[in-house]
Amino acid sequence: MSTEIMYQVGGFILSGAVVAIKVYVATIVFSIPLGMLFAMGKLSRCKPLLWLLEGYTWLFRGTPLLLQLFFVYYGLPYYGIVFTPLIAACVTFVINYAAYFTEIFRAGIQSIDSGQYEAAKALGMNYSQTMRRIILPQSLKRVIPPLGNEAVTLIKDTALCSAITLPEILKNTNSMVTTYFEIKWYFFAAVIYLVITLVIIQVFKYLEKKFGYYR
Amino acid sequence: MEVISVQNLHKKFRDLEVLQGINLSVQKGEIVSIIGPSGSGKSTFLRCLNHLETADKGSISFHGNYIAKEDSKTNKAIYISNKEILSVCNKLGMVFQNFNLFPHKSVIENLVEAPMIVNKKTRAEAEKIADDLLKKVGLSQKRESYPFELSGGQKQRVAIARALAMEPEIMLFDEPTSALDPELIGEVLQVIKQLAEERMTMIIVTHEMNFAREISDRVIFMDHGEIVAEGTPEQVLVNPEHPRIKTFLNLVK
Numbered sequence: 001m002s003t004e005i006m007y008q009v010g011g012f013i014l015s016g017a018v019v020a021i022k023v024y025v026a027t028i029v030f031s032i033p034l035g036m037l038f039a040m041g042k043l044s045r046c047k048p049l050l051w052l053l054e055g056y057t058w059l060f061r062g063t064p065l066l067l068q069l070f071f072v073y074y075g076l077p078y079y080g081i082v083f084t085p086l087i088a089a090c091v092t093f094v095i096n097y098a099a100y101f102t103e104i105f106r107a108g109i110q111s112i113d114s115g116q117y118e119a120a121k122a123l124g125m126n127y128s129q130t131m132r133r134i135i136l137p138q139s140l141k142r143v144i145p146p147l148g149n150e151a152v153t154l155i156k157d158t159a160l161c162s163a164i165t166l167p168e169i170l171k172n173t174n175s176m177v178t179t180y181f182e183i184k185w186y187f188f189a190a191v192i193y194l195v196i197t198l199v200i201i202q203v204f205k206y207l208e209k210k211f212g213y214y215r
Numbered sequence: 216m217e218v219i220s221v222q223n224l225h226k227k228f229r230d231l232e233v234l235q236g237i238n239l240s241v242q243k244g245e246i247v248s249i250i251g252p253s254g255s256g257k258s259t260f261l262r263c264l265n266h267l268e269t270a271d272k273g274s275i276s277f278h279g280n281y282i283a284k285e286d287s288k289t290n291k292a293i294y295i296s297n298k299e300i301l302s303v304c305n306k307l308g309m310v311f312q313n314f315n316l317f318p319h320k321s322v323i324e325n326l327v328e329a330p331m332i333v334n335k336k337t338r339a340e341a342e343k344i345a346d347d348l349l350k351k352v353g354l355s356q357k358r359e360s361y362p363f364e365l366s367g368g369q370k371q372r373v374a375i376a377r378a379l380a381m382e383p384e385i386m387l388f389d390e391p392t393s394a395l396d397p398e399l400i401g402e403v404l405q406v407i408k409q410l411a412e413e414r415m416t417m418i419i420v421t422h423e424m425n426f427a428r429e430i431s432d433r434v435i436f437m438d439h440g441e442i443v444a445e446g447t448p449e450q451v452l453v454n455p456e457h458p459r460i461k462t463f464l465n466l467v468k
């Protein structure tokens with residue numbers, strides 16, 4: 001294989017990394033705030049909302065992400081809803097990951113000692129002030145390690161999008177391997193994933209340190 | 216002038232009758248101590264006063280304004296709206312056994328938080344009050360520290376300052392020294408004594424009998440959710456008539 005072709009193949013696979021990162025960023029940006037919001041809903045006293053959110057987290061954590069991708073990309077068109085592969089991937093991932101983040105935030109919020117609510121109330125703070133100023137900031141520190149786990153899983157999950165023809169890392173690698181019969185491109189793909197996860201791990205290490213100013 | 220008045224207060228946890236008809240009136244500048252065996256309902260009573268617990272029956276009023284009013288037919292405690300409760304209850308400062316400082320905020324931020332958020336004070340105003348209070352409790356040098364960097368006694372003194380920063384009309388203390396090592400109790404009691412000298416209205420639940428005797432105008436002995444005896448420290452602690460108090464005092468000695 002000539003150097004020129006090597007560069008072309010490598011570039012092609014790397015362009016898949018750009019697509020994967022797009023899905024990644026969209027998922028993080030939307031599903032974290034959504035998860036936080038849903039978590040508060042799950043802790044509210046409004047029963048219908050509670051059941052709705054229970055059903056939602058059960059459905060999306062209880063079925064394979066790949067199935068959800070298929071449904072959104074191949075299934076929804078039967079109902080007249082057609083997405084490009086990229087949009088289908090983003091929509092599915094946001095909804096799926098928000099379900100996991102909901103549970104993580106719920107556990108994080110619930111882990112805060114009831115004395116914190118009582119102290120806030122005794123000082124005259126209302127529910128939204130208490131959540132915003134006292135409870136959520138403290139939960140944030142506690143959810144960083146589990147969020148970090150999900151954040152690493154997420155980049156690897158983007159490989160599932162190859163099944164809905166999204167030209168991401170794995171899909172592009174596969175097509176290069178079958179075109180040129182060179183399995184070394186799988187290693188190349190592995191290295192790309194490793195570099196991205198390394199960055200994610202570093203970001204979360206930094207966040208843990210940033211929140212480490214108190215105990 | 217009456218600051219707080221409680222009539223016929225009842226509270227149940229499932230089948231457990233924790234408060235069985237408490238009556239109490241506290242005048243401005245008065246210092247009332249509540250003593251009694253574990254599980255007698257002292258904390259529950261205190262927590263009912265600022266709505267950390269909801270009473271089942273009876274009335275609670277603050278400066279003559281009802282927070283909960285006993286329904287004349289059913290005796291049920293009918294509360295005013297949550298919003299109104301909050302605006303009344305921020306005039307009641309509370310100090311907890313476990314301090315409950317906000318761990319993610321520095322000492323000064325713990326003190327200015329509620330005055331700024333609830334009372335809409337400017338940061339400058341709030342910090343001025345906070346700094347004066349820190350001086351008063353002897354912790355000016357810990358202004359920028361975080362709660363985890365403080366000893367138990369220091370934490371409790373910050374918690375007292377935090378409650379005072381809201382300029383309360385009455386302070387409620389729930390066993391403020393029970394979680395402290397013996398050598399740290401003194402510094403916290405000292406701060407409370409100082410408040411007593413300034414005639415801050417206070418209700419103090421405590422197991423420190425000498426302290427209660429020293430600072431209280433009135434001592435209340437609670438047992439099984441009832442006020443069994445009430446009177447001057449002399450009457451209740453020094454020459455108790457009631458056999459249950461005698462037993463209790465012998466136990467804590």
Ligand SMILES: Nc1ncnc2c1ncn2[C@@H]1O[C@H](COP(=O)(O)OP(=O)(O)OP(=O)(O)O)[C@@H](O)[C@H]1O
Pocket residue numbers: 228231233251252253254255256257258259260
């Ligand atoms: N949230 C709750 N749910 C159920 N039971 C409770 C609750 N809070 C208190 N109790 C019960 O009510 C009774 C009175 O409790 P309370 O905390 O008021 O007692 P106390 O006089 O403050 O005791 P101590 O000196 O140990 O602090 C106890 O039997 C306790 O187990």
Ligand SMILES: [Mg+2]
Pocket residue numbers: 257258259389390
């Ligand atoms: Mg108690």
